[in-house]
Amino acid sequence: MTHPNFEAQLDAYLDGELAAGDARELEAHLAQCPACTRFRDRRLALRAAIVTGVQTFQAPAALRERVRAAARGTPRFTVRSLWRPLALAASLAVVALGSWTLALQRAAGEALADDVLTSHIRSLMPGHLTDVLSSDQHTVKPWFNGRLDFSPPVYDFAGRGYPLLGGRIDYVGGRPVATLVYARRQHVINVFIWPATRGPNGGPSMRTLQGYHELHWTTGDYTYWVVSDLGLAELQDFAQLLRQA
């Protein structure tokens, strides 16, 4: 592989757009070229900055309703004037209903899920995402040595479009846990891992709160929590990669 071509190839690789053969060739080159490895790490840092720093927008409710009205052939002004108070009433009703269900379902598992979600949201604030910034599983895994009394499994899925951004240590349920950070486009995925023998586990579960999905399962060795605002289908694909790794 020639260096002039490398930057675009590497971007395509991190985007999960490089053919398998080219990807293997690129990985082989990375393994023996420190300059290119540094280049890759800078790209991953940029990606992390875009993921946490560049905003997407929500279409204003009025725009959404104007489009819907246009599709229905309804005069715009009637719909707009009627719609606002109705929407407000509807959204208040949803909020009331939401907190009511939540209060009923609250249990120990919920408290743990809340803890995980809080850690995820905190991690999105600037400077909190990673303690060790590296896409290299052989850098991230040893980093946990001496910081935790277990060695979590660490894999990079860059070739599948889920690059590893790094890792950090969080406190969940009152104990230190390993957290691995992955990216999917502009979305951050946090994976929380701790030994299955400690604390409450329960069977596989799934929850959506405040627009975040949380997936949870336990293997013979470890308890996993995966949290992201990524679409549920893609997050489940990612969870599948983790389970099969």
Added chain:
Amino acid sequence: MESSALARFEAIVLPHLDAAYTLARYLTRNAHDAEDIVQDACLRALKYFDGFRGDERTSARAWLLTIVRNTAYTSRRHHREEKGATEFDETQHSDAVADEHPEAALLRTDARELLGRALERLAPEFREVIVLRELEGLSYKEISDVTGVPIGTVMSRLSRARARLQEALS
């Protein structure tokens, strides 16, 4: 529009309205123009919707974004905005901050503003590939369809755009 076609339009196109608005925001760099662009684009989408056959090659998202992009590039406003591409405009940028989500405002920092501004200052052909890839999550093939350039060009533009953002941050 008859009700079955209407239901199909609402099910297929409306879920991508946030994506459409985000692209329009970054192309026009202005909330009001972005709303106008998206509304015009949706009217066009309605008009041509009968001809749209979604399949694996053309996702509804890519289809709508193509129309949004074309609408933005043919609008007079867009040309006016692009002339001042490198100038900082107080009203435009304050506007962008004003309708942020509260949680987004919490996250906003100097680094964030730096990156956002660097993105806004990129030439349109670089800005749009970053938005389509990083914010909209389109594949290279879809970006190629939306922008009408070959995949190889998409790949090199993305790489050059990232290099420029990196320079701006360092």
